[in-house]
Amino acid sequence: MKTIIINIGNELLNGSRRNSNADLLIETLTPVGAEVIGVVVVGDDEREMTAAIVTAASRAGLIILTGGLGPTADDLTRQVLAKAVGARLVMNHAVERSIKQRFVERGVEMPAINLKQAMVPQGGVVIENNRGTAPGVILNHQGVFYVALPGPPAELQPMVEGVLKPLVEEKSEAEQSRRWRTLRTCGLSESALCEKIEDLFKTDGNPSLSVTAHPAGVDLRITASADKKQAADAIIDSLEKEIRKRLKDNVYGRNSESLEQVVGRMLDSRNMTIGVAESCTGGLLGFRLSAVAGSSRYFKGGIIAYSNSVKTGLLGIPEEILAEQGAVCAEVAEKLAMGVIKALDVKIGIGITGIAGPDGGTSDKPVGTIFICVADRDGANGTAKFTFNGDRESIRWRSSQMALDMVRRMLV
Amino acid sequence: MKTIIINIGNELLNGSRRNSNADLLIETLTPVGAEVIGVVVVGDDEREMTAAIVTAASRAGLIILTGGLGPTADDLTRQVLAKAVGARLVMNHAVERSIKQRFVERGVEMPAINLKQAMVPQGGVVIENNRGTAPGVILNHQGVFYVALPGPPAELQPMVEGVLKPLVEEKSEAEQSRRWRTLRTCGLSESALCEKIEDLFKTDGNPSLSVTAHPAGVDLRITASADKKQAADAIIDSLEKEIRKRLKDNVYGRNSESLEQVVGRMLDSRNMTIGVAESCTGGLLGFRLSAVAGSSRYFKGGIIAYSNSVKTGLLGIPEEILAEQGAVCAEVAEKLAMGVIKALDVKIGIGITGIAGPDGGTSDKPVGTIFICVADRDGANGTAKFTFNGDRESIRWRSSQMALDMVRRMLV
Numbered sequence: 008m009k010t011i012i013i014n015i016g017n018e019l020l021n022g023s024r025r026n027s028n029a030d031l032l033i034e035t036l037t038p039v040g041a042e043v044i045g046v047v048v049v050g051d052d053e054r055e056m057t058a059a060i061v062t063a064a065s066r067a068g069l070i071i072l073t074g075g076l077g078p079t080a081d082d083l084t085r086q087v088l089a090k091a092v093g094a095r096l097v098m099n100h101a102v103e104r105s106i107k108q109r110f111v112e113r114g115v116e117m118p119a120i121n122l123k124q125a126m127v128p129q130g131g132v133v134i135e136n137n138r139g140t141a142p143g144v145i146l147n148h149q150g151v152f153y154v155a156l157p158g159p160p161a162e163l164q165p166m167v168e169g170v171l172k173p174l175v176e177e178k179s180e181a182e183q184s185r186r187w188r189t190l191r192t193c194g195l196s197e198s199a200l201c202e203k204i205e206d207l208f209k210t211d212g213n214p215s216l217s218v219t220a221h222p223a224g225v226d227l228r229i230t231a232s233a234d235k236k237q238a239a240d241a242i243i244d245s246l247e248k249e250i251r252k253r254l255k256d257n258v259y260g261r262n263s264e265s266l267e268q269v270v271g272r273m274l275d276s277r278n279m280t281i282g283v284a285e286s287c288t289g290g291l292l293g294f295r296l297s298a299v300a301g302s303s304r305y306f307k308g309g310i311i312a313y314s315n316s317v318k319t320g321l322l323g324i325p326e327e328i329l330a331e332q333g334a335v336c337a338e339v340a341e342k343l344a345m346g347v348i349k350a351l352d353v354k355i356g357i358g359i360t361g362i363a364g365p366d367g368g369t370s371d372k373p374v375g376t377i378f379i380c381v382a383d384r385d386g387a388n389g390t391a392k393f394t395f396n397g398d399r400e401s402i403r404w405r406s407s408q409m410a411l412d413m414v415r416r417m418l419v
Numbered sequence: 420m421k422t423i424i425i426n427i428g429n430e431l432l433n434g435s436r437r438n439s440n441a442d443l444l445i446e447t448l449t450p451v452g453a454e455v456i457g458v459v460v461v462g463d464d465e466r467e468m469t470a471a472i473v474t475a476a477s478r479a480g481l482i483i484l485t486g487g488l489g490p491t492a493d494d495l496t497r498q499v500l501a502k503a504v505g506a507r508l509v510m511n512h513a514v515e516r517s518i519k520q521r522f523v524e525r526g527v528e529m530p531a532i533n534l535k536q537a538m539v540p541q542g543g544v545v546i547e548n549n550r551g552t553a554p555g556v557i558l559n560h561q562g563v564f565y566v567a568l569p570g571p572p573a574e575l576q577p578m579v580e581g582v583l584k585p586l587v588e589e590k591s592e593a594e595q596s597r598r599w600r601t602l603r604t605c606g607l608s609e610s611a612l613c614e615k616i617e618d619l620f621k622t623d624g625n626p627s628l629s630v631t632a633h634p635a636g637v638d639l640r641i642t643a644s645a646d647k648k649q650a651a652d653a654i655i656d657s658l659e660k661e662i663r664k665r666l667k668d669n670v671y672g673r674n675s676e677s678l679e680q681v682v683g684r685m686l687d688s689r690n691m692t693i694g695v696a697e698s699c700t701g702g703l704l705g706f707r708l709s710a711v712a713g714s715s716r717y718f719k720g721g722i723i724a725y726s727n728s729v730k731t732g733l734l735g736i737p738e739e740i741l742a743e744q745g746a747v748c749a750e751v752a753e754k755l756a757m758g759v760i761k762a763l764d765v766k767i768g769i770g771i772t773g774i775a776g777p778d779g780g781t782s783d784k785p786v787g788t789i790f791i792c793v794a795d796r797d798g799a800n801g802t803a804k805f806t807f808n809g810d811r812e813s814i815r816w817r818s819s820q821m822a823l824d825m826v827r828r829m830l831v
Contacts, residue, residue, distance in 0.1 A: 019458075021599075023601075029438065030437045046432070046459070049456075219436050226435060290697070293725070297700075303725060310720070310733075311695065311723065313715060313718055320762075352728065399710070399712060400710070401573070
């Protein structure tokens with residue numbers, strides 16, 4: 008189902024608000040069969056909006072508009088959409104009643120301008136808004152579905168899940184089934200990975216394969232078409248098997264699975280507990296491990312040993328080591344990991360120390376030098392040194408990613 | 420300077436990669452005078468790309484293209500741009516040499532396909548890429564600036580800062596000066612805030628005012644135009660003064676300043692040290708405090724007391740309290756804050772405990788119930804209970820935001 012997304016609002020173009028709705032729509036609707044062929048962001052401007060709608064209508068079967076449904080003068084989506092498809096705007100009495108009711112409940116007189124939100128292009132169906140006053144609208148005109156949704160992500164999200172996703176799913180079932188699956192990898196560079204599977208790439212083939220590199224991993228997407236969903240899935244299964252054979256345990260998960268979810272599942276199923284001792288990452292690793300619901304079963308906590316006094320005081324790292332080798336070395340990473348095992352009585356400990364920058368680098372240990380140790384009660388299981396490029400944020404992120412990956416490889 | 424951004428790449432439309440480049444460009448270039456009138460995302464498709472470029476050229480003076488500069492067959496930006504403006508692609512010998520040099524250094528034979536990246540539309544100027552092989556291109560054709568940048572954010576970002584931003588700045592200086600400033604607030608709801616400054620809103624006025632609500636705060640943007648930059652700034656200064664008078668210490672910063680930067684500056688200037696004891700946030704607060712470069716001067720570290728055994732063991736919280744009241748109560752927040760002051764020997768301690776969900780809520784203490792205490796050596800300075808809506812991620816984020824804001828208000 009060819010789809011175009013039109014995001015409307017000056018705030019999206021002047022830096023006041025990031026455009027998260029396009030990503031949300033893409034991430035929710037492509038897995039169920041939407042083929043997004045374009046995204047357009049325009050301001051609250053009738054001419055721009057009209058041009059975007061008319062152009063989209065000639066190319067897509069589903070046009071999703073977000074924003075511009077509020078009560079104020081710069082909210083133009085209803086009028087512009089009605090005009091673009093040649094429909095009149097009519098008052099929807101159910102919506103009218105519910106808006107009036109809202110004001111009665113609040114004991115406030117309703118400004119007349121609010122009734123603008125009860126106007127719907129003739130033939131349009133209303134999508135109820137449980138989190139705000141602006142309802143959504145679905146309109147089918149000359150074989151094209153127009154769906155207008157409110158701009159605030161909290162109001163839009165339930166409509167996407169509850170109405171738009173099932174609609175796309177149903178329409179796509181009827182057509183030929185196009186399915187995809189992402190394999191997530193960590194540990195191979197993009198080029199090293201591509202070399203191993205070069206012969207599997209067929210740009211216009213079925214299945215097709217595409218690669219996306221992230222700061223700490225590479226994703227591989229397999230896409231396949233068939234007359235039935237199951238048949239498409241079978242094609243994907245077979246290619247996945249071949250890829251896994253070649254990439255081995257560098258593949259850690261599928262689709263939106265995160266490394267912390269995968270590691271958490273492994274720890275959980277083995278009844279193992281884990282704790283962190285973080286210097287340069289300052290709590291990021293604990294934050295990621297605890298981002299998984301139910302993580303309290305295996306994640307016990309940790310010590311943010313940002314200053315040396317915490318390293319010596321709470322984790323028992325001898326001052327001599329810090330004085331002689333500095334805080335950034337393999338031995339300190341190991342002592343951090345072993346120290347947290349002892350302090351928290353956990354099975355696995357992770358220690359991270361390094362220089363996240365922008366200052367503090369030396370010729371010996373430049374910014375981006377990171378030592379990570381994963382240990383169990385018998386001692387260090389693995390200690391690794393990394394030298395990451397990038398800024399403070401990305402160095403810290405990559406450090407946490409590598410630490411999680413080291414735990415995963417230990418448990419595989 | 421009217422600007423249109425064209426982001427190119429199938430990965431942006433199929434959910435493989437979020438489109439962060441549009442936001443980065445908008446956030447970097449609008450403050451220095453770019454007026455972004457549209458964003459278009461298209462796949463790696465010659466016809467779509469050409470249509471986007473031709474349409475943009477009739478409306479904007481600056482067209483920024485991202486992506487499609489790599490060496491492979493689906494990277495089409497160079498060819499399509501050259502064709503769209505009627506220029507030939509010519510080999511740039513400096514780029515050719517530098518690409519060849521890269522392969523020599525790596526001791527690898529260069530695949531001929533890589534030389535594609537040395538082809539530049541005639542009349543185009545190359546922007547060096549320090550982080551990858553694909554250089555950027557600037558082309559001035561019939562009064563329109565075309566700037567093509569590589570897709571990977573790490574490669575694009577330095578080019579935006581180093582080349583594009585100064586270019587836009589210079590062009591905008593010459594025109595009438597349009598300036599803006601954002602005031603960041605925390606502690607008032609959008610409607611409560613708007614009530615206090617209602618009379619200052621003038622939609623088409625000069626200065627104009629716009630509001631954006633975020634999950635944990637509200638931003639106010641003041642925009643003003645004048646014939647000189649200084650004059651526009653003076654208009655903004657005067658409105659900012661009036662707004663601050665009314666919103667008092669709910670205004671915490673300007674433009675992209677984060678709460679952790681503001682709090683960090685305050686701690687630093689007062690020579691104070693801080694530590695965290697986090698239960699439900701799992702390290703997020705420490706991660707945010709340590710995100711600021713130079714934070715080691717005031718942030719000493721913390722204890723991630725995710726499990727009760729860490730709360731009793733490392734922070735000395737009596738087991739009776741946990742047994743009688745549970746881990747989520749004001750007293751535990753206070754003991755966490757006081758405990759970390761003692762354990763880390765810091766001046767200020769923050770304790771956070773709560774239920775981030777999705778499970779673990781009771782009728783008494785539903786998901787979203789959070790207790791936060793900020794203490795100094797004399798005891799609890801303030802303890803607050805919050806009940807946040809939203810999912811696990813947003814509950815944890817808001818908790819960290821409120822904790823930082825409590826520290827800020829204590830230090831103001």
